[in-house]
Amino acid sequence: MEKFFNTAGPSNLNKHYCLNPLERISLEDIIYLINSEKYFILHAPRQTGKTTCLLALMEYLNKQNDYKCLYINVETAQVARENVSRGIKAIISELASNARDFLSDDFPLKNMVEIIQKYGEEKGLNEILTQWSNNNQKPLILLIDEIDSLVGDTLISVLRQIRAGYSKRPANFPQSIILCGVRDIRDYRIHSGKEKSVITGGSAFNIKAESLKIGDFSKEDIFRLYQFHTIETGQEFEEGVFDLVWDLTCGQPWLVNALGYETCFKMKKGRDRTKKITKDMIIEAKENLILRRETHLDQLVHKLQEERVKRVILPLLISSEYPKDIPTDDISYVRDLGLIKTEGQIKIANLIYQETIPRELTYSTQVTISHDPFWYIKQGGRLDIFKLLAAFQEFYRENAEIWLERFYYKEAGNHLLLQAFLQRIINSGGQIIREYGLGMMRTDLFIIWFYGEKKEHKQKFVIELKMIHINLEKTIEKGLIQITKYMDKCKTDEGHLVLFDKSLKTWDEKIFQKKEVYENKTVFIWGM
Numbered sequence: 001m002e003k004f005f006n007t008a009g010p011s012n013l014n015k016h017y018c019l020n021p022l023e024r025i026s027l028e029d030i031i032y033l034i035n036s037e038k039y040f041i042l043h044a045p046r047q048t049g050k051t052t053c054l055l056a057l058m059e060y061l062n063k064q065n066d067y068k069c070l071y072i073n074v075e076t077a078q079v080a081r082e083n084v085s086r087g088i089k090a091i092i093s094e095l096a097s098n099a100r101d102f103l104s105d106d107f108p109l110k111n112m113v114e115i116i117q118k119y120g121e122e123k124g125l126n127e128i129l130t131q132w133s134n135n136n137q138k139p140l141i142l143l144i145d146e147i148d149s150l151v152g153d154t155l156i157s158v159l160r161q162i163r164a165g166y167s168k169r170p171a172n173f174p175q176s177i178i179l180c181g182v183r184d185i186r187d188y189r190i191h192s193g194k195e196k197s198v199i200t201g202g203s204a205f206n207i208k209a210e211s212l213k214i215g216d217f218s219k220e221d222i223f224r225l226y227q228f229h230t231i232e233t234g235q236e237f238e239e240g241v242f243d244l245v246w247d248l249t250c251g252q253p254w255l256v257n258a259l260g261y262e263t264c265f266k267m268k269k270g271r272d273r274t275k276k277i278t279k280d281m282i283i284e285a286k287e288n289l290i291l292r293r294e295t296h297l298d299q300l301v302h303k304l305q306e307e308r309v310k311r312v313i314l315p316l317l318i319s320s321e322y323p324k325d326i327p328t329d330d331i332s333y334v335r336d337l338g339l340i341k342t343e344g345q346i347k348i349a350n351l352i353y354q355e356t357i358p359r360e361l362t363y364s365t366q367v368t369i370s371h372d373p374f375w376y377i378k379q380g381g382r383l384d385i386f387k388l389l390a391a392f393q394e395f396y397r398e399n400a401e402i403w404l405e406r407f408y409y410k411e412a413g414n415h416l417l418l419q420a421f422l423q424r425i426i427n428s429g430g431q432i433i434r435e436y437g438l439g440m441m442r443t444d445l446f447i448i449w450f451y452g453e454k455k456e457h458k459q460k461f462v463i464e465l466k467m468i469h470i471n472l473e474k475t476i477e478k479g480l481i482q483i484t485k486y487m488d489k490c491k492t493d494e495g496h497l498v499l500f501d502k503s504l505k506t507w508d509e510k511i512f513q514k515k516e517v518y519e520n521k522t523v524f525i526w527g528m
Contacts, residue, residue: 003232005225005260007296010052017228017260019221021056024049024214030057034067034141034176037169039162039207042180044214045338047254047296050180053214054143058102061141067175068105069141072098074158078149082193087154088121092128099132107135126161130172139175148181153194159185159204166207183336184211187329216251219243225256229264235273244279248286250350252338254296259285287431290356293363300339300353301360305408309334316340316348317358317412318467319440347437355434361409362420369421371395373428381451383430385461389496389526390513392421396528397507414500414528415443415465422447422463429455435486442466442482446490460492468501475499476525480518487521495523 006016025042033040044050054071061069072094080087092115096108108128119127133140150158165173179185185208190199217225223242230236249255262285263270263277270281289297303309308327312334315323326346334340341349348354359366376388396417404413419432422445426432430449436442445463450456464483468475479497487495501510512527 003228004265005229005257007047007254007258007261010055011049017225017232017257018052019217019225021049021053022060025053025057026212027057027060029212030178033209034061036209037175038209039166039177039179039205040209041185041211042178042214043182043184043211043336045252045336046182046299048214048216048338049253050214051145054145054178054180058143062103066138067141068103068136068138069143070095070099070103071143071145073145075146075149077154078146078151080154082152082154084153084157085121087150088124088157089116091158092116092124095128107132122157123161125158126165129162129165129174130168133168133171133173139170140173142174142177143180144177145180147179147185148183148188152191155188155190156199156204163205163207179205183333186211187332187336189329217249217253217256218251219246222246222249222251222256226260229260233264233273235264235275235277237277238279240279241277241282244282248282248351250341252350252352255289255350255352258289258294258296262288283431286352290352290359291427293360297352297356297360300337301356303337303339304357304361309337309339310409312340312346313348313357314409314411316346316437317409317443318415319436319438319442321439321441323438345438351433354436355432358416358419358434359423361407362416362423365403365406365417365420366424366427369395369424371421371424373425376425377429381429383425383447383449383451383459383461385447385459385494385496386524388422388425389463389498389524392418393511393513393526393528395421397511414467414502418465418498418528419443419445441469442479444483444486446486446492460490460494462487462490462492462495463498464495465498465500468499468503472499472501472527476516479525480516480523483523484519484521493521495521497523497525498528499525500528 003015003017006018011018058069058071061067074091074094076094077087077090080090092112096112099105099108111131112128115128115131116124162177169175185205188200190204219242222245226237226242245256245259259282263281265271267281267285269275270277304313308330311330312326331342331346335342338349339353340346348357371391376384378384403417404410407413407416409416422432426447430447433446435444443465447461447463449459451459462483464479464486466475466479483495483497487493510527514525516523516525
């Protein structure tokens, strides 16, 4: 059976192209912490390989023969919500069945019913771990996955029962416990129904020695992963593909694997092993993932509806120069979700997320705008960008107030509405590449339109979006400097500067078209 790039569930080295999981988790540090009898955290955004790494760690430790190590996933207890009794029973059942299946140890399974009946949910987990540790000659190591899938009093009970057994280790409780989830436990804000208060993760689990993070792939990792495919099938990648994958993903593991799977296995032309995988195919694969609203991207974008996520993402969308203070906890939370990076300046984590976020925020707007893409295509298939922007001017004048009210991110509504309008049209034969972020004071759009019988020709346009903050003349002056630099970067001579005016001027004053020449480049200016 041919191996493939994995995008669903833990990776299996016999079935999937996979980097050594133990190389991704700082094995030396983990072994040191285990030998030191520490309890600690291992966290990373969703679909970065956490479960694969934990299963590999369990196998490695059991082969060393110094410990008995067990992996459990407590996500099955999520449906219990605040019902502590149901949640603890589900976790103990998971522990018992995994001990049987992974370790051929039926002690938890034989004793779980009696322990639950005798000790109840408030101490049942603690007691089964105590008795199981007593019954083993080797120290126990417990790996608990998806810990932050639990909520409320169920999560508090699990953390406190583990904490209560800490002083009994290693003879009468697991020597080391690793809690694994999306976030660092210090960022937990757990609502307790019983105590009518918010319990912080740090206070409920104050025995944490350290927090370790599973990192993204490096450029070298991407090369090594994709080379497994070449070794397996003989199919090669053209020069520049690995750099492009890195640029699009910044090494996010699911995205890297998804692009590989899409190009090499789903796209018909990529299944011909005699032909190289090209950069154009990677771009097409990226577009396919976004248009299909793949589960990973859909789950991530769903988080945008949370208020604390909005407080971080909104200043990026509108390219604020001086955003209001963003709470540190919110920044940490959104970073742990994988949506942003905080090295240097806060920015969207990668180009695919950067493109996905505004498209998803405007998806319903895109599909309900009634304009037909064919209205803006000239004879021969070229895009009439002037007709398109003039149509948006008219659309904006007539509909802005109604449409802007529909956006959850209202402060970014002007930018999002234009992007939704353009995306509706460009989807039929082109691409939009976006650049935005803190301090830019603008959003840059690079449109590529394909035409010709085989779509072999390209038109390239730069559109820059700006808000008028001071006055029209100074905004135009600054905008011309910025857009011509971006035109140079994109190697195009066609630039359009779109200015949104929120002042109390009349519509006739706000809506205009003019042409300016700057640095030997012609820029068309559109007042909105």
